[in-house]
Amino acid sequence: MSTIYDVAKEAGVSPKTVSRVLNADAPVKEKTRVAVEAAMARLAYVPSNAARTMRSRKSGLVGLITGAISTSPGSGEFAGLPAIHIIQAAQRVLSEQGMTVLISDVGERHGQMARLVQTLLEHRVEGLMYVVEFHERIKLPENLDSQSVVLVNCFDDAGTPAVLPDDEGGEYNLVRGLVERGHSRIAFLTPPEQQVARALRLKGYQRALSEAGLAYDPAMVMTAALTGLAHEFDLLWDVLDRVLGNPDPPTVICCGNDKMAMRVYGLLSDRGLKIPEDISVVGYDDYRIISEQLHPPLTSASLPYEAMGARAAHMLLSMIRKEIQPKETRVDLVSGPVTWRKSVRTYDQTVVNIQSTRRNYK
Amino acid sequence: MSTIYDVAKEAGVSPKTVSRVLNADAPVKEKTRVAVEAAMARLAYVPSNAARTMRSRKSGLVGLITGAISTSPGSGEFAGLPAIHIIQAAQRVLSEQGMTVLISDVGERHGQMARLVQTLLEHRVEGLMYVVEFHERIKLPENLDSQSVVLVNCFDDAGTPAVLPDDEGGEYNLVRGLVERGHSRIAFLTPPEQQVARALRLKGYQRALSEAGLAYDPAMVMTAALTGLAHEFDLLWDVLDRVLGNPDPPTVICCGNDKMAMRVYGLLSDRGLKIPEDISVVGYDDYRIISEQLHPPLTSASLPYEAMGARAAHMLLSMIRKEIQPKETRVDLVSGPVTWRKSVRTYDQTVVNIQSTRRNYK
DNA sequence: CGGAGGCATGACATCGGTGTCATTTCTATG
DNA sequence: CATAGAAATGACACCGATGTCATGCCTCCG
Incomplete structure (x- = not known):
């Protein structure tokens, strides 16, 4: 797999210039840019997120923990239907903002929770969402104390920011x-x-x-x-x-x-x-x-899952971008219409x- | 966030020894190991997957592409129910084998597919699963030609390995x-x-x-x-x-x-x-x-989604570990029981x- | 007691990008 | 035409792990 150095050589520029073309974070002459892009195409260059993350300390990852996907298949319960919509909406919003979502499923094994969070931390997620199936009170594991976290469809006693259905x-x-x-x-x-x-x-x-x-x-x-x-x-x-x-x-x-x-x-x-x-x-x-x-x-009253997921994603993005103070506890109630x-x-x-x-x- | 160097200094050993404790890939004296582990605990050390990936060329990531999570919420179709079970089972198997699953949702926007694959490639996934909602024929985008791919609940004309319901x-x-x-x-x-x-x-x-x-x-x-x-x-x-x-x-x-x-x-x-x-x-x-x-x-005949997901995960792991030749096309039919x-x-x-x-x- | 050979550890380079700062090349202006 | 100042580019170190190879330390045995 080719690297930024290969591309630089191929295009006759320095690696740093290739980096600039990639990130568009500094002016690059039109002609240079075209040459670099051509070189990237020729070499089928794909940037390495790992290297990027390492130097820039930004992983572009957001962790999402849920029990939804594996909600007790044997229980006869609705298998993750609701939370799925939350996740879908959140993922759409986050990916539009250039974030990749690392979805982790605790399933029934709540004992795995800490290990799961550990994995997310190893991937240096920039924020975390915790999504549950039913509106309920929960308690977060301690190892994500200092992270940016948004709870969806649930809340805790520590006053973590949350998005809830009305x-x-x-x-x-x-x-x-x-x-x-x-x-x-x-x-x-x-x-x-x-x-x-x-x-x-x-x-x-x-x-x-x-x-x-x-x-x-x-x-x-x-x-x-x-x-x-x-x-x-x-x-x-x-x-x-x-x-x-x-x-x-x-x-x-x-x-x-x-x-x-x-x-x-x-x-x-x-x-x-x-x-x-x-x-x-x-x-x-x-x-x-x-x-x-x-x-x-x-006839039924909607649980506004899409809206909740989107709202939570925006909230998390604000937190990541430090537009909201982490301590500034927010609980958003989201309403949905009745479909007659x-x-x-x-x-x-x-x-x-x-x-x-x-x-x-x- | 502390690094392996901090831990090394804290424990009075070299970084490489800390690495050995982390990976248990070389003998380390009991006493040294304990000291290192204590140091890691004191510093709340969390290894960086990015750095690890970069040097070892193994991301520990598996990409999973699906339309399941966002299957047309407006269509009145079953919103991702089946594929969810496939995903859940696959994720369980993969995480037991130390792999983290990067789930990406194409939703209705099949035009996004290439960009999505691009993101997965940037994360240097070691393999890919493509999961769809209904048993169908599909065509994979070209940018994942040389990857290890397993299709689930679908198949293509190129003979990509697949797992299908019977x-x-x-x-x-x-x-x-x-x-x-x-x-x-x-x-x-x-x-x-x-x-x-x-x-x-x-x-x-x-x-x-x-x-x-x-x-x-x-x-x-x-x-x-x-x-x-x-x-x-x-x-x-x-x-x-x-x-x-x-x-x-x-x-x-x-x-x-x-x-x-x-x-x-x-x-x-x-x-x-x-x-x-x-x-x-x-x-x-x-x-x-x-x-x-x-x-x-x-009374209904089961679509064996859990089994299919698990089977596909195992198949993909074999491919990643080179136990199966990539060219060796396999199509697995999985049967499910009738529940009376x-x-x-x-x-x-x-x-x-x-x-x-x-x-x-x- | 000396040396072979295994066990345990360390030195150092390297993975592929980006941050910082220096340097070169324009462009505009007096 | 000289030159300030901006625009464009490059040199180089560094992020945090691990691979490779070297080396120190034991242990065992002749």
Whole structure:
């Protein structure tokens, strides 16, 4: 493989001039530049990042740690769907800025974490992103204390800069939209209790109800999913039974997430209930693989993963370029829209309500 | 950041001895080793991969190019689910062998491909994997002609080593299993025509029928998906209409893939047909996100993505270590099992057939 | 006790770029 | 036309490891 010296000789200039042509960091005469570029082409020259990194102390690398790619294939969980979008967006932004992303997967082996970080440090990454699957609290290993780090979809107690989804606002928008469509009896099947999203979404649900002047009925709110429960279907069956058996049953079921909504579709179909004629269903997350393929397509609040990834990438770049102080803790909440699809029925008789409601919030 | 010289001074030895401790590539006295390790710990020394790469000409990097991570978020396609598993498995194997994976995403921008490869070459990757979403034929850019490359889930005309799913065998196993369960009237809704998998799976379907002594009825085989068709649902509706309206209707519908099966669930439910009581349904791919969450859970043939990723990683390692000649073209077919779930009904009256059939193939 | 031979360590050059500073070549201006 | 000052280029050291080869230190055995 040819070097900058070979190119210099071939073009009849000094190595330093070749370097200047490569980096365009100092004026080079047009004629010289052309000669050097021709020489590079002839020799199929490819610069060595290693050598460059060594002298300039800039690797052009950003490390990205995630569990996404290998999220427990055996667990039946969504295999890395969400985080993938975060990663994709982050990578696009970073590569546009000339950074290469070194993606490392911790998978289930969180014990490997330190070793993984070690590898990234050996590659002299200029910054680090930590991306997780579900909105949660985490703790970073100590060996990256002095690095530029941005957390995505998670946060820690040390106040590391983070980018998070606005779960509360998303559920609020979803429920408000339901109210605008004439629903006033709204069931809410919460996400698993351990999840951070649960409390936030519940809060958004309550806020939307209260702003619409609707009473909060605890009988309409149930936990229908437990992490790690083997017979989730049974629980969901029972919960649906109770909700639908209510003397004043809901016109719509808000599912804590799309996966739950998918199961609800099946169970409602078993009971002979049609969506949305007999009852409406909405999800959360807007995993298009589910929401668009279900029949009828599912209304769902988007988790703005692309936006989060892009935001995090920009944040990290600012930190690398010292535009932001490392100590200046920032937590960005990112909102996503609700995508209204056919799983929700609009009740005309309450259109009046919609108008008035809308006026309030517009 | 401290260097090997700092460590050497701290430990009172020469830099070369520190290097030997790091790499364990030459005998070092126990006492010396301990002293050096202590010095490294005190200084929080992290070796520089750049320097190491430069001198030893080994980067320890493997490039992985994929479209998976950013597969068209707007297309409603499965966003990178399959390839993710391939990548995960490959990464696990490679990192166990001390390699770091540089994942690059071409996304939709195939024009970026050359630039992307360029970046990988600058990092002096020792080998390359090219992973795609769907089993297909591809063409590699020319600038990686002389590299060690393994294709995964795809192949080219140049005879580059490749690892592919055994679509024919998978469909064969699936249909054979159906026959064993008493089905003899088996509809097959093919994957989109452009897909390589279509012809292979159809072939497997036909082989299973013919080995079971069942006639091949063209009326039972229909194309129910077209790539890029906006109103796929309409097509599927019509196809189902025809298949179910057949004077001798099938007892089971083999869907070209799980996504199609998911849609078929919805359409069958619309018609008031129960799965599997009224009709059985099977898919292909075994995307657990679909197959396990559907109600009832879907029987499906696995695409052995983990195995393919691992196989490809091992193949690439052999090439890097020169255990395999680069010219020695290898194409590995990897088979996956069928996961039998509740979407298939077993007909007892033909158990006799099962026995005899099984005897034939065991 | 002396020397062969293995074990442990060190000296020094080198990998391929870039930073620093010196030097040469223009260009504009009096 | 001389010359200041900018533009363009070059000389040389250096980033932080490892490869090569030399050498010092033991140990074992005759």
